[in-house]
Amino acid sequence: MNLSVIKLGGSLMGCPELPLWLDCIESAAKNSNIIIVPGGGKFADSIRTLQKTYHFNDLVAHRMALLAMSQFGYLLTSMNPQINVVSNFHDLSSNLGKQSPLLWMPLSLCDDDSEIESSWDFTSDSIALWLAIKLDAGKLILVKSKSLNNDRSLIINHINNNDIDQGFQKLIDNYSGEISFLLKDQYQFLA
Structure with a gap:
């Protein structure tokens, strides 16, 4: 079965499309291996604010x-109990092929991985790309709140416009799979 990594941006938090995305992912997982990487959304935004106030370091x-x-x-x-949580990177492979989507919690791995810098240059976009590289996923889908061109040669423009993080540029050359940027209302593209 094919493997797709789908990063659901935190900007979907509170959007009416979010349950529709989860339903489409659940349905698509019956025919394809899907691993969800959650964004940080409002939770991560509050950390940026707190860091400015309390001046704690990037680590x-x-x-x-x-x-x-x-x-x-x-x-x-x-919101969707059919999604199975996997916290350990090494357990991802053994949980593939079960016809239900996986959701990867990256905390245990990223604290120790030297390929993921402890900075705001490596956010959930880069972490999803890193995972797609490690698992040799055929597709990386990033669900965003802004329309982005899927042309790989325009990645640097997306980075310069702060639409994806700086770490993406450091990792992109190591990924040979397909990259798609989808809007929050494009969930039907998974069907």
């Missing part, structure tokens, strides 16, 4: 942002 902010991703992840699994 602390990075760890807190990973927890923010987990918070959104738990929200997603509460």
Whole structure:
């Protein structure tokens, strides 16, 4: 079966399309392996604000942002109990092929991985790309609140416009799969 990594942006939090995305992902997982990477959304935004107030270092902010991703992840699994949480990277492969989507909580791995910098340059976009590289996923889908061109040669423009994070540029050359940017209302493209 094919493998797709889908990053659900935290900007979907509170959007009426979010349950529709989860339903489409659940349905698509019957014919394809799907791993969801949750964004940080409002949870991560609050960490940025707190860092400006309390001046804690980027390592602390990075760890807190990973927890923010987990918070959104738990929200997603509460909305669709068919999504199975996997916390350990090494358990992902053994959980594939079960015809239900997986949701990866990256905290345990990213604290120790030297390929993921502890900075705001590596947010959930880069973490999803990193996972797609590690698992040799055929597709990486990033669900965003802004329309982005899927042309790979325009990635640097998306980075310069702050539509995707800086870390993406550092990792992109290691990924040979397909990259798609979908809007929050394009959930039907999974069907």
